[in-house]
Amino acid sequence: MGVRVTFVDAAGVAHEREAVVGDTLMRTAVRTGIRGILAECGGIAACATCHVHIEPPWAQRLEPRSETEEAMLELALEPDDFSRLSCQITVSPALDGLTVRLPAEQI
Template sequence: MTFVDSNGQPRTVEGEVGSTVMETARRNDIPEIAAECGGACACATCHVYVDEKWTEKVGKPSQMEEDMLDFAFDVKPNSRLCCQITVRPELDGLVVNTPAQQG
C-alpha cells in the first residue's frame, strides 16, 4: 500500500493480511499517523483520505467510526480511520493520503 503525506510524498510499504492499515503505518514509521489510542477507535489520530479509486473496495465506516471522525481535522467524504481498515488481498495497492494535522 502507498501512504501519501500532506506534502505529496508517497511511501509504499507491505501490509500484512489481517492487520490494519494503522498497524502497517506504525510498523513502517509513516509520518502523520499518530494512532494515539493504538487502534481502539477511541480517537481520530489515524485519519486518512482513501484514494477515490479505492473507496468502494475499502467500504464505508461503521457508525462508531463516523462518530470518531467528528473529531478529525478536515474531514472529507473519503475520510476513514485507518485503524478500522483491515488489510486484505483485494486491497493490494491501496493508496491513502494523510492530512496535514491529526485529531
C-alpha cells in the same frame, strides 16, 4: 507475500510499504515508520489520530464506516467523504495497490 500500500504525506511524497494481510492500515503505518499516523488510542476507534483520506477509486472496495467510526471522524480535522480511520481498515489481498493520503495534521 504482502500487500502494497502507498501512504502519501501532506507534502505529496509517496511512501510505499508492505502490509500484512489481517493487520490494519494503522498497524502497517506504525510498524513501517509512517509519520502522520499518531494512533494514540492504539487502534480501538476511540480517537481520530489515524485519520486518512482514501483515494476515490479504492473507497468502494472498503467495508462501510461503522457508527463509531463516523462519530470519531467528526473529531478529525477536515474530514471528507473519503475520510477513514486507518485502524478500522483491515488489509486484505483485494487492497493490493491501495493509496491513502495523510492529512497535514491530526487532532
